[in-house]
Amino acid sequence: MLAFVGIAMILCFMYLIMTKKLNAVVALIFIPVVFALMAYFLGFYFDSLSHIEMSELGEMMLNGIKKLAPTGIMLLFAILYFAIMIDTGLFDPSVKWILKKVKGDPLRVTLGTVFLTLIVSLDGDGSTTYMICVAAMLPLYRRLGMSPLIMAGLMMMASGIMNLTPWGGPTARAASALKVDPSAIFVPMILPMLVSIIWLFFVAYMYGRFERKRLGVIELDISHADHIQISQDPSANRANLRWFNGLLTFILMVSLILGILPLPILFMLALCIALIVNYRDLELQKSLIAKHSGSALAVVSIIFAAGIFTGILSGTGMVTAMSEQLINIIPKSMGPYLAPITAILSMPLTFFMSNDAFYYGVLPILSEAATQYGITPVEMARASIVGQPVHLLSPLVPSTYLLCGLAAIEFADHQKFTLKWATLTCLVMLCSALILGVFPFYSTL
Structure with a gap:
């Protein structure tokens, strides 16, 4: 009965956010509370629910929030840090260099498209990435007569990889759903991400060769590159401090990989240093933080709301009950393969449902079942993020509509063109992760 209540809660949650009846924050908080109360009252009639006490409900939710607090703090300060770095103009020279190097060669244009998107995607905001990259690259594609479908496909796949x-x-989301350290998920995935990036450059190379053969190389006036910049606020630009900001970002990335300090602390310290050195004016600091607070709040609020969802899901014992039922359904011969199975499932599941529905609704059940076969939650979390390049093609992703609108292409044409390459990118990441031992192909336990 407890498993039934848990499944009903997840299905209700997925339905309400996929049909946009409720936004993710409201659904993550409200739905589990309703079903926890339902489980409490059903406990008077079913012995399997009798251990759920009303007095424990608040403690369950608070424990869930406490466990996700480090992840929420890390996201808040990471988003603000990279937004401030864009404001300072740290990435402007990279954009100008790319535009000057590509000139009128379609092959250089496709490679430059991937390189530019990888850099701009560091801020983690897909919409911002597309606005900046399309503004910089689309005039070149139009002038050369290249297909904007190629541009949109390469940008989306690059964004999908960097989204990890x-x-x-x-x-x-995976870290908060399974209550593991985000760095423990991300750092081992760096090499598979690099392999996927190399693959993406190969795809860009193939299309660049094709377009070069079709169109040839055209001499262009690339003086417009001097006027391209991704920092939109002139008063916040700090070109004279670019060397310092680049060094600070490099040290931050190295510290992140080496795990010198926890991720939230690293980003908190880096943001403080960046603000002190770049902006002595306190009013300017406040205005810049306020300008970027909307995008940060949208993400962080979901993480803390997820604490309610995961706290109730685990505190009531629903996830354990559902995993036991799942284990009974899955053939024992397939149990040890749950990590690669999850990686493959993440492609269609995150395409047909939102990330929130998959990571907070499906992944905890798969992970709990996988522990019975010796597969750790952090390994399942790594496997679950493999399908993100395909996820961005989902009609449930708003930023993809923005990309298609900016590139003046049809959404269906973009899906048709990019889906095969996005799927192959996910499979490249999956194979490289298995070869490198990021998560097991087969658990021997």
């Missing part, structure tokens, strides 16, 4: 950073969203 701890502040990008999916990794934070």
Whole structure:
């Protein structure tokens, strides 16, 4: 009966957010509370629910929030840090260099598209990435007569790979759903991400060769590159401190990989240093933080709301009951393969449902079942983020509509063109992760 209540809660949650009856924050808080109360009253009639006490409900929710607090703090300060770095103009020279190097060669244009998107995607905001990259690259594609479908496909796949950073969203959701450290998920995935990036450059190379053969190389006036910048606030630009900001970001990334300090502390310290050195004016500091607080709040509020959901799901014993039922359904011969199975399932499941529904509704059940076969939650979390390049093609992702609108292409055409390459990118990441031992192909327990 407890498993039935848990499944009903997850299905209700998924339905309400996929049909946009409720937003994710409201659904993550309200739905589990309703079903926890339902389980409490049903406990008078079913012995399996008798252990649920009303007095424990608040403690369950608070425990869930406490466990996710470090992840929420990390996301808040990471988003603000990279937004401030864009404001300072740290990435402007990279954009100008790319535009000057690509000139009128379609091959250089496709490679430059991937390189530019990888850099800009560091802030973890897909919408911002597309606005900046399309503004910089689309004039070149139009002038050369290249297909904007190629541009949109390469940008989306690059964004999908970089979206696996701890502040990008999916990794934070997986970490919060399974209560593991985001850095423990991300750091081992760096090499599979690099392999996927190399693969993506190969795809860009193939299309660049094709377009070069079709169109040839055209001499262009690339003086417009001097006027391109991704920092939108002139008063916040700190070109004279670019060397310092670059060094600070490099040290931050190295510290993150080495695990010198916890991720939230690293980003908190880095943001403080960046603000002190770049902006002595306190009013300017406040205005910049306020400008970027909307995008940060949208992500962080979901993480803390997820604490209610996961706290009740685990505190009531629903996830344990559901996993026991799942184990009974899954053939024992398939149990040891749950990690790669989860990685493969993450492609269609995150396409047909939102990230919130998958990571907070489906992943905890799969992970709890996998523990019976010796597969750890952090390994399942790594496997679950493999499908993100395909996820971005979902009609449930608003930023993809923005990309198609900016590139002036049809959403269906974009899906048709990109789906096969996005799927192959996920499979490249999956194979490299298995070869590198990021998560097991088969658990021997």
